[in-house]
Structures are given as structure tokens and as C-alpha cells.
Amino acid sequence: MSDDYDIASPGATELFESLRAFGYDLPTALADIIDNSITARARNVWIDMHWAGPQSRIMIRDDGRGMTEDALRQAMKPGSLSPLADRPKDDLGRFGLGMKTASISQCRCLTVLSRTDRSAAVLRRWDLDYIASTGTGEWRLLKRPDLLSPEDHARLDCHKSGTILFWDRLGALVGSAPADDETAQRHFRERADAVKHHLAMVFHRFLKGRGAVTIHMNGRPIEPWDPFLEDIDFTEPLSAETLIADGERAEIKPFVLPHHSRLTADQHAAAAGPKGWNAHQGFYIYRNRRLLVAGDWLGLGMQKEEHFKLARIRIDLPNSADLLWQIDVKKSRARPPAALRLDLQRIARTTRNRASSIYRHRGKIIQRQLGDREAFLWTHLTKHGKSYYRINRDHPLVRKVLEVAEERAPIRALFSLIEQTIPAPLIVINNAETPDAFGQPFDGAPAELRAAMKAVFDAMVEDGRDRAEAARALLLMEPFSSWPEVVTAFLDEVAREAAKSSR
Missing domain, CATH: 1.10.10 (Arc Repressor Mutant, subunit A)
Incomplete structure (x- = not known):
């Protein structure tokens, strides 16, 4: 005992329960785990989500370098590495918390099994219920091999090296729902789909090209989602720039995506992304090619609006810029330094103006190619400063219906009734609240x-x-x-x- 200080070690139960509230959801938690696999030079990552009611389990397995016993023991410590420590340039971690906080946000029992090409498999487990049951507040990291079944141990046998995480007691995802609860099972499957879409977006630059990583979701490889449609001919890249603040470089590359008339229906649907066209406009911040922020105007005083939805801007950062850009533990938020805000606003305005021009005028180009007379089924009229929409009587099919009808009066009356009762206020409200909820024609x-x-x-x-x-x-x-x-x-x-x- 010292007269100068007290030892104030946090209780394991209390701190673990606090760490569970970091704000991860299932997709962001699994993305954090995959960061470790990529840093460990894995070429494959397998995610298996197995539904079995309260015994449901998620397993994340990779064929990376694996860990020795000392390395695994260190990796299981909360705060295993200081965020101020220098890291290799390709390291996707930062705070030394990711594997633990991401895992226990979703499960109450985390078991890690790992082996290197020169050492035998080793095991460690954090069991929150066991720690609470001891009543001691001690950080008891379990390590008995029989904590896992022989079948679980055998899952690493096909790799010279690698790591498996077992997530059991999935309270946040499953709770106490029985195995025959169809609603809970459907929710489980929906979350699996959300994971697939999120990982396709976050790691899209790792999922293609030389040395690509393959992420398998329940046995199927995940296809990358490129928000910039760089493989589409009509995508318009704008001039790239390099911005520097406090000695840290930020590579900026704006893109204006094609008008929907330049895309097939499948391309248009895919380009909408997990959250829809409007939600995905804005800046995309990458750290070591790993996506952190997917479509945000970064508090630069700009709103997400329909006519800017074709504007997407890529920012590439090194991992040494984490503190400067205020990257959080979940690696899902970043904020630009004050010194770059004016430049980013300038780039955003230029990109938004070009995107708006494409969005607004592409329809007029189509009209000029075809002729206003029959381009669209609806025509827009303005009278006394008010807007009206009228069925185009020169449209080929409308003209035919009017010509072949024995009695035109009822048809003209029907057209007039449709035109006069368009629910314009409701359409405006719905478009403002959920702009991407409108289905495409047919x-x-x-x-x-x-x-x-x-x-x-x-x-x-x-x-x-x-x-x-x-x-x-x-x-x-x-x-x-x-x-x-x-x-x-x-x-x-x-x-x-x-x-x-x-x-």
C-alpha cells in the first residue's frame, strides 16, 4: 500500500457491461473483426451465422497468420495496444479494443482459437456470465482446451495457420427466442443480409484486383459494391486533389455517376447501395482502402437532396491520420480537420453542381432526341405560376386509344379526372421523407x-x-x-x- 496513490482497477463485470454499449450493430461489429483478419494477411474469411434459437452461433474464421499463445493472451486484453503507438502502414486497427468490444457487443461468450504455422492451436475465452458469477471482479480469461468441442477444434485443421472467433449467447440478436420462432429466425436472416451488404461496401476495394480477399457469407462469396461505378463507361471522374493538414495527406477524387437513363435496371438498382441513392451521396472516407464513412456531407453545411444524388467523392487517408480526422473506435465516423473544411466545401460544390446538371438536363436531352411530342406519357404545364400535369395526347398509345374508341367522351373524361386528382401533396411529402422508397416503373x-x-x-x-x-x-x-x-x-x-x- 502506498501513501501516494491507490490502485483503482476497474471491475471486470462492470467494465465489460459498459464496453458492450459502444454502439456497434452486427454489420459494424463483424467489419471490425474482418479488419483483424486482413491485417493478419488472410486471403479468405468465412462468416457462418447458424440459427438454433438460444444456441445460435456466429463463427468468423480466417486463414491468416494466426497467433501464438502470448500473442493471443495480449490480443484478448481490452486496450491491447495504445492508440498513440506507431502501427504498420497497412494495419487496419487503432485502439486495441476492436475484437473485444465488437464481439461482446453481440455475444456474452467470446472464444478465440488460433494457430500459427509454427505453433499449436491455443484458446482463450471471455465469458461475461462466468465473470459475473464469481463475484470477485477479477479478469478471468479462460483457457481450458475442453471449452470447445473436438468438432470446433477441428475447424482449424484445414489451415496451416488461422484464427476462429466463436460468438455464443447472442443476446442482442437472438435473446431467448426458441428455435421454432419464425419471426426471430426471419430477423436473424435479415441481419445476415444486412451484414453481406455492409461488408460488400466496406471492403469493396479488398474484394477485387490483385491479392484480393474473399469473404464468404454462409458459404457464398460476397461480391464487392463499388459506390463510384468506375467500371461503367458513363461515370464521370473529376480532377483529383491532394490536401495536406498537419503533415497528413488526404487524396480526394470526385465522381459524378451516370443518369439512370445510361444504366440498365440492374445497374441502377445495384448502384443505389444498401441505403438508397439519396442516402449514398456525399463523401466516402477510406482509411487504408477500408471504408469508414459511406456517403456524408461531413457537416459542411450541405443537405442531401434529390438532384445531388449522383455526386460521390472519395477521400483516402493513411492510418496515421486517425486522431486528426477524429476516427472513432467503431471506425464508422470521421470528421475533417478545420484546416481542410474550405477546400472540401469547394470540391463538394463543384461536384454537386456537375451532378445537378447531369440529373436535371439528361431528361431534356432524351426529349430532344425523341421530340417533345411523344417522349413522355405526362407533360408538365405551368399556369398562373402553378404546376399541372397532363396526360400527353400525342403519346402513340394514348392517340391510338382515342382513335379506336367508339365513344371518346368517357375516355377524355377519365383522362381529365386522373389529371385533376393526382395526389401531388402526398407525393411531395413521401418523396421528402423517403425519397428512395418509390419503386421504378415496372x-x-x-x-x-x-x-x-x-x-x-x-x-x-x-x-x-x-x-x-x-x-x-x-x-x-x-x-x-x-x-x-x-x-x-x-x-x-x-x-x-x-x-x-x-x-
Whole structure:
């Protein structure tokens, strides 16, 4: 005992329960674990989420370097490395907390089994319920080999080296739901899907190219999600810049994504990302190629708005910039230093202006190519400063309906009724609250799409239009312009039928 100080060691139970409240959800927790696998030079990571009610389990296995007994014991300590310590340039960690806090945020029993190519497998376990039951407050890190079954030990046998994390007692995800609880099981599967989408986004730069890592989710490899559509011809990269603050470099690369008319329906749906087009506009902050922030205007005084949704800006940081950019323990938040805010605002405004220009004017280009007369089913009118929408009477199908109808008055009355009762206020409110919740025309209805396509095509041909000209018009006409692959298949079929009839 000293007269100068007291030893004030935190109680293990109390501190662990506090660490569980760091704010991880399942996707961010698993991403934190995969950081360790990539840093350990793993080429494969396997995530298996097994539903069994209260006995449900998540296993994360990799074929990385693995750990010796001393290394595993150190890695299991909360705060195993100071955030101020120098790290290798490719290290994805920082605080020495990730594996522990991420794991216990989701489970009450964390077991780690690891082996290197020169040492036997070793095991350590944090069991929060066991620690609480002792009543001593001691940091009892369990290590008996029989804590895992022979089957669990055998999971590492196929690797010369590697590590497995076992998450048991998944209170946050499963609770006490029995194995036959279909609602809980469905929630479990939905969270697995959320994990897949999150990892595809966070690690997309590791999932392709030379030396790529493969992340397997319940046996299937995860495909990368590139927010910048760099493989699409119509994506417009803007000038890159290097900004420096306190000696730390930040590489900035803006992108303006293509207007939806330049994308197939599948490309457009994929590019929306896990949260939708509007939510994913803004800056994307990467640390050692690992995504931290996915679409945010970083408190620079800019709002997410529909006409800026094509603007996405990449920021690449080294791991030495963590403190400068205020990167948090979960590696899901970052804030730019004050010295860079004006430059980032300038870059953001330039990118947003270009994105807005593409968004607003691409529709007008389509109209000019086809002609205002029949480009869209709806026409926009302004009268006494107020906006109105009218069914386009020159649209080929509308014109045909009016021409063949024996009594036009009821049809004209129906058109007028539809036009006068458009729920514009409700549409505006819904678009403001959930802008990405609106479905695309004919999404999930291929038969209806083809029927409408055929009706419009037939109407143009019956009106005296050359079939080739009608085909070109169909490719440019909304909403068919959003489904070019379907239009092309339809026109190929029409061409084959025409060839048969001419024989």
C-alpha cells in the first residue's frame, strides 16, 4: 500500500457491461473483426451465422497468420495496444479494443482459437456470465482446451495457420427466442443480409484486383459494391486533389455517376447501395482502402437532396491520420480537420453542381432526341405560376386509344379526372421523407412491361411508322429507356417474327 496513490482497477463485470454499449450493430461489429483478419494477411474469411434459437452461433474464421499463445493472451486484453503507438502502414486497427468490444457487443461468450504455422492451436475465452458469477471482479480469461468441442477444434485443421472467433449467447440478436420462432429466425436472416451488404461496401476495394480477399457469407462469396461505378463507361471522374493538414495527406477524387437513363435496371438498382441513392451521396472516407464513412456531407453545411444524388467523392487517408480526422473506435465516423473544411466545401460544390446538371438536363436531352411530342406519357404545364400535369395526347398509345374508341367522351373524361386528382401533396411529402422508397416503373413486373412495350410499338407501326424507326423511338421513350436490355430482347423477337412472316 502506498501513501501516494491507490490502485483503482476497474471491475471486470462492470467494465465489460459498459464496453458492450459502444454502439456497434452486427454489420459494424463483424467489419471490425474482418479488419483483424486482413491485417493478419488472410486471403479468405468465412462468416457462418447458424440459427438454433438460444444456441445460435456466429463463427468468423480466417486463414491468416494466426497467433501464438502470448500473442493471443495480449490480443484478448481490452486496450491491447495504445492508440498513440506507431502501427504498420497497412494495419487496419487503432485502439486495441476492436475484437473485444465488437464481439461482446453481440455475444456474452467470446472464444478465440488460433494457430500459427509454427505453433499449436491455443484458446482463450471471455465469458461475461462466468465473470459475473464469481463475484470477485477479477479478469478471468479462460483457457481450458475442453471449452470447445473436438468438432470446433477441428475447424482449424484445414489451415496451416488461422484464427476462429466463436460468438455464443447472442443476446442482442437472438435473446431467448426458441428455435421454432419464425419471426426471430426471419430477423436473424435479415441481419445476415444486412451484414453481406455492409461488408460488400466496406471492403469493396479488398474484394477485387490483385491479392484480393474473399469473404464468404454462409458459404457464398460476397461480391464487392463499388459506390463510384468506375467500371461503367458513363461515370464521370473529376480532377483529383491532394490536401495536406498537419503533415497528413488526404487524396480526394470526385465522381459524378451516370443518369439512370445510361444504366440498365440492374445497374441502377445495384448502384443505389444498401441505403438508397439519396442516402449514398456525399463523401466516402477510406482509411487504408477500408471504408469508414459511406456517403456524408461531413457537416459542411450541405443537405442531401434529390438532384445531388449522383455526386460521390472519395477521400483516402493513411492510418496515421486517425486522431486528426477524429476516427472513432467503431471506425464508422470521421470528421475533417478545420484546416481542410474550405477546400472540401469547394470540391463538394463543384461536384454537386456537375451532378445537378447531369440529373436535371439528361431528361431534356432524351426529349430532344425523341421530340417533345411523344417522349413522355405526362407533360408538365405551368399556369398562373402553378404546376399541372397532363396526360400527353400525342403519346402513340394514348392517340391510338382515342382513335379506336367508339365513344371518346368517357375516355377524355377519365383522362381529365386522373389529371385533376393526382395526389401531388402526398407525393411531395413521401418523396421528402423517403425519397428512395418509390419503386421504378415496372420493377418486378416483366410481363406487364413487355405488354406495354408491345402495345406502344404496335401503335407506332399502325400509325405508319417504319418498324426500324419505331424501334429507335422505343429505346428512347420513358419508361422503356430504363430497361434497354428488355427493349433489345423484345425488338430482336419482333425482328425474328418479321423474318418468318416474309418467308
